[in-house]
Amino acid sequence: MLSARLLTKRYGALTAVEDLDLEVSPGELFGFLGPNGAGKTTTIKMLVGLLRPTSGTARVAGYDILAEPEQAKARIGYVPDAASLYDKLSAREFLQFSGDLYHVEPRLRDRRIDALLHLFQLSDREGDFLSGFSRGMRQKISLAAALLHDPQVLFLDEPTVGLDPQSARQMKDILQDVCREGKTVFFSTHILEIAERMCTRLAIINHGRLIAVGTLQDLRRQVGSDGESLEQIFLELTGGREDDVSAVLRGLEG
């Protein structure tokens, strides 16, 4: 469903992502983890066709994102981190616009909009301009827009940021439902508990390089200890250690 081969992105002297190889199957809920600035967003943007890789290839739903971008994008749903939306459109107008962009037949589009607004409990706000929406509500609208055309692969960049616990739970349920339908969900997150509980497989990226891929069990094997939490594995693999933090904090005192 999704594959990347030697995907690389360079900005001048800075290498944001280097030689990334990935394979994600249909029905997988794939968690993409990494510290800040590790290259998660850059990778996702390359996979959805918003950034052009410096080298390497990526295929989504059988289509090369560089060679056949329109076919690939038609099968992708994308929810960016802190999505910028059209503030002067109402929620329904924005979803209609999004449906039109993805060539959804108008009657089907409106039926799906009704269902999604109901699902996200936004039916009573459908006529409000998006400028009046909170970050969590905008996140919901972004997800609704991403689901509107029934994509085969859903990419989400930090989807739970800004959501209240109830909405975060709802988001997790929706993502699991999407996977049960045989679709693929690829998402980045900093909240390791969510990744640990939800994902079928995980990947950890650090300094632009993929340092681990597999199930939680695979990752445990990789660090050589059983029963460790994902947080411990993550810190072990990315080199973030608690004693370093304590030392710095002690240094700040006095």
Next chain:
Amino acid sequence: MSGRHLGGGVRLGLLLWRTQLTMFVNQTLRSRKPGRLVAVAFGILILVLLWAWEAFVTVLALRASHRFSFQLDPAHLFSLAFFAYTGILVFSSLVFSLNALLLNPDLDLLLSSPRPVEAVLAGRMVVQFLRLLLLSLLFTLPSLVVWSIGTGNPMILIGFTALFLLYPVFPVVIISLATLFLVRFIPVGRGKEIVTVLSLALALGINLLNFLFNPALRDPGLRARRPGAPSLPDLPLATSPWLPPGWAGRFAGAIVTGQWPSAIEWGGLLLAFSVGLFALGARLSGRLYLAGWIAAVPPRRRRGTTPAGARPGRSIPLLHPVVSAIVLKDWRMRTRDIAQLARFAMPVIFLFVLFGFRSSRLLASVQSLGAGPVGAMLALLPSWILLLSLSSALGLTAVSLEGQSIWIYAASPNSFLRMLQAKCWSTALPTVAAVTIAAAVTEALVHPGWLWAVTATGLAIVQAIAVTTLMVGIGTIFARFDWTDVRRMLHPIAGLLGMVGFMVVVGASALLMAVAIALASATRLPLATTWLAALLLSGGGAVAAGALGLLISAVRLERLEVG
């Protein structure tokens, strides 16, 4: 507010100013981006040229002043100048206050720092004083330097610099206080819209008053009949010794004429007033903040035009559904934002101001030329002004209108060429409609003969299509997707190139028409034949220019990365 707090405000203001300068340098000189460095070098070159020109004109003026003697009172003249400057200060302060005191995202950072509210608000005002000083010097520095050297009076440079720093204090403080007070009743989000509407109303009002009361406009022959030297108008509000414009005028007049006791007297008064008002304003603004600004009226929940349950899935016939969706979306975005709507309405108001008040006189002049192509072309003048204004306001910003939301389109399964197509439609539909109506009305009023009127209107339509396409193309090449303010959507170089493109297209048309008329009179060819040939050439050239702009911009968009 204690002196310690006032000092803290000044220090914070200087810190903010230094930070802004650092950001400016980082974005330009230290950006290491060749495009930006070239733009900076170009900007500096233009500035140097303009300064050189200003210095040259000042030298000429100084020499002329030695030869001719004027009976103008400098204090009176400067009082009027500072009175007019007050108007500029009031409007720039309105925008500044809304941004600096309410909308800028760093406000939370400053207010959460361990500094008194008064110091934060005073610091913001200090930044505005410094910005206005810099702007004033940007426009006047060469004149002041040349004037100081030419008269051997260095106090001219020093005095005016002090004046430019002190004079803006009272409008900035008063407007800041008024803003802090009003946002308790008016939603912050509406502020910019209110300022825009006020600006438009003021522009119209000033022009209307000018038309109604300016004797030179009401009777153009008045100047010729009235003998004697020109005199300054007497405006008590400007020249009163009880108000700041009068103090500033007297201080400036005293410096220019070397009357030092008078300069110290009026300058001291202005200094004391400004410092006192600044201290009082900072204290009051702190009180206003604590009394209510902290609980300012939140933005109202604004409903779209589609009530719950409605199904407005409209589309434009004959257009591709995606193109139609973008055109409708753009229309909604433009018409629902008063600041953007004003950009659309401004050209119409400008035309009304320019021609509306003087229409009968202008019409009579053009009609006196009689039937023929010259009258038909002159009748297109309002349409061309409308075309330039609308196509640059809408076309140059068509793609930038997406702003940070460009990812929505970029992630969708559509080519950027389709987006450009949609942007051309969303710009061309209103522009061509307005230009066609304007051309038809003016041709009907001038009535140069049906052949000339119809062909000239046809030319205006073709030019409208071509120029809007060209503007969309230029706007795409310089598209900005990082703007947070409507005014920043338009890239200045795009504006300049758009103007040049328009001049080339319309100028070439006018030239071809002139050649057609000259050719017909020099040869035995019928005027209608040469005229139609020129029309075809002109229309074809315009369309080619538009298409070229579009092709270049398509390449730019295909390379776009939404990082």
